Amino acid sequence: MTADHIIVTGGTGYIGARLIETALAQGRAVTVLGRRAGPPGTRHARWVLGDPLPDTLDRTSGTALIHLAHDWAAGEDGNVAGSARLFASAADAGIATRIFVSSQSARQDALNRYGQMKWATEQRLAGATCLRVGLVYGGPRAAMYGLLCQLARLPALPMIEPGRTVQPIHLDEVVRGMLAAADRRAGGVLALAGPDQVPFGDVLRALSVAFNGKRLPILPIPLRFALLACAVSARLPLIPTIDRERVLGLAGTEPIDSALDLARLGLDVEPLRLRLPREIAGRRALLSEADAFLGHAGIRPTSALLRRYARAVPEGAIVRPHWGLRWREPLGGATPLGKRLRIAARIAEASAPGEQMLGSGSRPARILRLAFDGAFELLLLPSRLIASLAR
Amino acid sequence: MNRVLRDADVIIVGSGPAGVSAAWPLLEAGVNVLMLDAAGGDLPSPPQPDLTALRTDALRWRTELGATGPIAGSDVSPKFATLLARRALAGFGESAGIVADDFMALGAHAAGGLSRIWGALATRYDDADLAAFPGGVAAMRASYDRVARRIGTSGGEDIASADLSALAPPVAHLAGRHRRRIATSGFEMITAPNAVLAEDREGRRGCSACGLCLQGCSRGSIYHSALELPALRRFPNFAYRGNVFVQRLSTHAGEQLVEARIGREAVRFRAPTVVLAAGTLATTSLALRRIGLTGVRVRLESNPVGGIGFVVPRLIGRSLPDRAFGLGQLFYTLEAGSDVMAAGVFYGADTLPLAPVADRMPFTRPVALRAARALSPALVLATAYLPGRFSDNHLVVEEDGAAGRIRITGHQTGEAQRLLGTTFDRLARHVRQRGAWAIPGSRQMLMPGADAHPTGTLPMRGTGPAATDAEGQVVGAPGVFVADGAALPRLSARHPTLTIMANADRIGRLLASRIALTSGIADAG
Numbered sequence: 084m085t086a087d088h089i090i091v092t093g094g095t096g097y098i099g100a101r102l103i104e105t106a107l108a109q110g111r112a113v114t115v116l117g118r119r120a121g122p123p124g125t126r127h128a129r130w131v132l133g134d135p136l137p138d139t140l141d142r143t144s145g146t147a148l149i150h151l152a153h154d155w156a157a158g159e160d161g162n163v164a165g166s167a168r169l170f171a172s173a174a175d176a177g178i179a180t181r182i183f184v185s186s187q188s189a190r191q192d193a194l195n196r197y198g199q200m201k202w203a204t205e206q207r208l209a210g211a212t213c214l215r216v217g218l219v220y221g222g223p224r225a226a227m228y229g230l231l232c233q234l235a236r237l238p239a240l241p242m243i244e245p246g247r248t249v250q251p252i253h254l255d256e257v258v259r260g261m262l263a264a265a266d267r268r269a270g271g272v273l274a275l276a277g278p279d280q281v282p283f284g285d286v287l288r289a290l291s292v293a294f295n296g297k298r299l300p301i302l303p304i305p306l307r308f309a310l311l312a313c314a315v316s317a318r319l320p321l322i323p324t325i326d327r328e329r330v331l332g333l334a335g336t337e338p339i340d341s342a343l344d345l346a347r348l349g350l351d352v353e354p355l356r357l358r359l360p361r362e363i364a365g366r367r368a369l370l371s372e373a374d375a376f377l378g379h380a381g382i383r384p385t386s387a388l389l390r391r392y393a394r395a396v397p398e399g400a401i402v403r404p405h406w407g408l409r410w411r412e413p414l415g416g417a418t419p420l421g422k423r424l425r426i427a428a429r430i431a432e433a434s435a436p437g438e439q440m441l442g443s444g445s446r447p448a449r450i451l452r453l454a455f456d457g458a459f460e461l462l463l464l465p466s467r468l469i470a471s472l473a474r
Numbered sequence: 475m476n477r478v479l480r481d482a483d484v485i486i487v488g489s490g491p492a493g494v495s496a497a498w499p500l501l502e503a504g505v506n507v508l509m510l511d512a513a514g515g516d517l518p519s520p521p522q523p524d525l526t527a528l529r530t531d532a533l534r535w536r537t538e539l540g541a542t543g544p545i546a547g548s549d550v551s552p553k554f555a556t557l558l559a560r561r562a563l564a565g566f567g568e569s570a571g572i573v574a575d576d577f578m579a580l581g582a583h584a585a586g587g588l589s590r591i592w593g594a595l596a597t598r599y600d601d602a603d604l605a606a607f608p609g610g611v612a613a614m615r616a617s618y619d620r621v622a623r624r625i626g627t628s629g630g631e632d633i634a635s636a637d638l639s640a641l642a643p644p645v646a647h648l649a650g651r652h653r654r655r656i657a658t659s660g661f662e663m664i665t666a667p668n669a670v671l672a673e674d675r676e677g678r679r680g681c682s683a684c685g686l687c688l689q690g691c692s693r694g695s696i697y698h699s700a701l702e703l704p705a706l707r708r709f710p711n712f713a714y715r716g717n718v719f720v721q722r723l724s725t726h727a728g729e730q731l732v733e734a735r736i737g738r739e740a741v742r743f744r745a746p747t748v749v750l751a752a753g754t755l756a757t758t759s760l761a762l763r764r765i766g767l768t769g770v771r772v773r774l775e776s777n778p779v780g781g782i783g784f785v786v787p788r789l790i791g792r793s794l795p796d797r798a799f800g801l802g803q804l805f806y807t808l809e810a811g812s813d814v815m816a817a818g819v820f821y822g823a824d825t826l827p828l829a830p831v832a833d834r835m836p837f838t839r840p841v842a843l844r845a846a847r848a849l850s851p852a853l854v855l856a857t858a859y860l861p862g863r864f865s866d867n868h869l870v871v872e873e874d875g876a877a878g879r880i881r882i883t884g885h886q887t888g889e890a891q892r893l894l895g896t897t898f899d900r901l902a903r904h905v906r907q908r909g910a911w912a913i914p915g916s917r918q919m920l921m922p923g924a925d926a927h928p929t930g931t932l933p934m935r936g937t938g939p940a941a942t943d944a945e946g947q948v949v950g951a952p953g954v955f956v957a958d959g960a961a962l963p964r965l966s967a968r969h970p971t972l973t974i975m976a977n978a979d980r981i982g983r984l985l986a987s988r989i990a991l992t993s994g995i996a997d998a999g
Contacts, residue, residue, distance in 0.1 A: 429827070
């Protein structure tokens with residue numbers, strides 16, 4: 084059965100906004116419950132957590148409720164009781180498909196309050212579908228994903244237990260999963276998380292490479308020390324506050340087996356590494372790599388040439404030197420960097436700016452310049468040799 | 475649903491040089507011929523009128539690298555990297571069901587087959603090689619002459635009397651020095667005998683040295699067999715069907731059935747005789763499945779091949795010439811061992827991308843590019859081919875789906891490597907005596923199959939289970955003839971295309987007289 088009307092709470096959040104966008108694009112009607120109205124094309128009913136379902140709503144048989152709202156200020160009682168009230172009134176109103184967006188960290192003995200609260204809420208919602216969502220990435224850099232993107236920009240990252248695994252899933256995949264649940268492809272408690280266990284440190288490393296072209300050194304730190312840092316950062320001005328809840332949320336996530344649930348929802352989840360290059364930030368990083376490499380090859384690249392380079396390497400950006408490429412170009416073409424510099428050189432050579440660079444000048448001038456460059460290249464050799472060995 | 479389409483006396487599968495060469499004598503004898511061709515759609519032609527225009531074209535990268543997709547590494551021969559070659563070769567391996575291990579399995583579904591991207595080298599085998607052919611030296615020579623007259627050739631002249639001004643400057647330098655030397659034993663050189671028109675002829679125009687040979691000659695100067703299709707179509711007894719993927723052969727009531735796919739539709743064609751000229755790999759798959767010889771290892775010959783670069787120092791740093799010729803310019807044979815004749819061509823590098831040179835230089839990229847550009851007008855590149863008997867490849871044809879499967883296992887023997895090494899050594903010495911220096915590190919041995927000369931899987935008068943008789947008829951399948959490289963009884967180091975065409979001409983001629991004879995008997999009865 085297709086849910087052609089979706090009632091959404093938490094529609095302004097990271098996931099909610101994309102959910103509404105996608106549902107509208109698929110031609111579904113959307114009603115936003117909240118303090119503020121949703122984007123154009125949606126209906127709005129005023130609602131805050133704690134209110135029952137407004138009775139003015141269209142509740143035809145193809146209606147599904149997706150409850151994403153979470154109020155940090157409302158505390159445990161506010162969230163659990165508020166959600167229960169919403170779902171009870173929705174059931175009374177005859178809305179058969181009621182979806183609660185929970186978390187992979189939802190457990191009775193979760194380390195963080197959020198996980199405990201989500202678990203407690205799940206217990207109160209009889210007959211509802213609970214989606215335990217894993218680590219969501221992609222799309223606008225907001226929520227946890229936004230924080231991770233920021234962390235990945237650091238020159239080095241101290242990190243709590245970087246070997247602990249998470250199960251990344253793309254924002255669009257999560258939204259597709261929610262809509263599949265709304266269409267009643269599957270019900271009950273479902274894991275909406277990537278099927279692969281990825282060490283959390285690797286997620287940050289992948290973000291750093293794909294979005295910044297950099298290697299991210301990670302310094303593992305014990306959880307106890309991290310909690311101390313949270314406490315300190317909360318008291319010191321001028322430095323970003325580290326949220327204790329988030330630290331615990333990450334540390335406390337237990338692996339869940341999601342493959343079967345994903346299959347039931349009819350959802351293919353792409354590995355993080357393959358998906359990141361297609362994000363806007365990944366694409367931008369690749370174009371910036373193209374600019375650096377084509378520039379290194381000796382031309383001022385046009386945007387068409389940058390795009391051609393990007394299409395030649397769909398795997399996305401690699402770790403690259405951001406300065407002194409001439410001193411650090413590897414000697415051979417076997418390394419990823421050496422290979423890509425050769426691709427850049429081929430594009431440069433086949434371009435109009437390249438022809439201009441290569442074809443200009445008189446014969447004596449060209450030979451003189453080459454002799455001069457050849458001598459200079461000898462000076463570069465030792466550092467290039469070291470760079471080749473270091474990789 | 476199966477439809478049986480169109481009858482003919484002879485069905486020819488493939489429009490490559492072999493198929494076209496077999497068609498001519500049949501058509502001239504009045505035999506009804508139906509040519510089935512996998513080709514559909516046109517191949518790209520050069521986007522610019524000449525090399526200088528192409529070099530300065532702002533969109534040249536699209537032509538050279540394609541608008542999208544991965545960029546071929548410099549280990550791929552530039553001949554196979556052009557837009558034309560990429561399109562011509564695309565999809566062949568997949569639709570022919572080829573799985574290759576250490577073998578570059580090349581074939582083309584384009585009209586004209588692999589001749590769309592061949593090097594146009596029209597060499598003839600010598601008498602020693604021709605002795606292995608049924609019918610003997612005389613029959614093959616007569617067929618060589620007929621084919622050469624038909625397609626138009628140039629070059630192949632003694633260097634002492636040839637006009638060297640048309641050669642690329644470094645190659646001309648080499649030839650000029652060769653002219654002044656007294657003959658050396660074990661090394662012979664002539665201007666390359668090319669299937670390229672020097673003057674206009676029958677709708678094709680003479681070579682203008684525009685330099686876009688590898689991009690697809692828009693003047694039709696370089697022969698490829700699709701250029702002959704218009705002439706064939708003027709025969710009322712000729713019919714041509716494109717977009718036909720032949721998948722299997724069978725026999726019914728003494729007739730040959732050709733089962734094919736047109737788009738999604740399965741169709742069958744019927745004729746008393748089928749001539750296979752689909753290219754060695756596709757032909758072998760069809761023939762072996764027809765006689766039930768599946769799962770059996772069959773020898774596949776190819777020419778072990780390598781390349782080496784030379785430089786003429788006094789030409790370094792010159793501007794690239796406006797006029798150029800991108801194919802072989804000089805042809806040599808060289809004694810690589812007792813009774814081992816290697817062969818190859820010299821060509822200039824002025825029409826080629828710089829990457830193969832630049833990628834080997836230890837400089838940083840900007841300097842490597844400029845150094846390669848400075849070298850390129852001074853470069854002479856040489857290929858070296860060994861006779862097919864030094865190859866060690868096998869294929870197994872399997873029944874798998876409608877089109878079958880071909881598993882190819884290539885192997886470069888130690889002996890082939892040693893002989894190529896000797897060939898390079900000797901070549902370097904001869905070339906050094908003629909004023910050019912071998913570039914250190916430029917020697918390259920290519921993987922088996924990179925020669926694009928897969929042949930000899932169904933050798934004429936062969937003794938193995940997979941063989942054809944003296945007339946190219948598949949042993950075990952009367953009425954099925956093989957006209958392409960699969961039937962070659964011997965693969966010399968000299969490029970085989972003209973020989974394949976001559977043999978196809980001979981087979982077509984024999985078939986025509988056989989058909990005339992049987993229909994004569996029928997008439998008499």
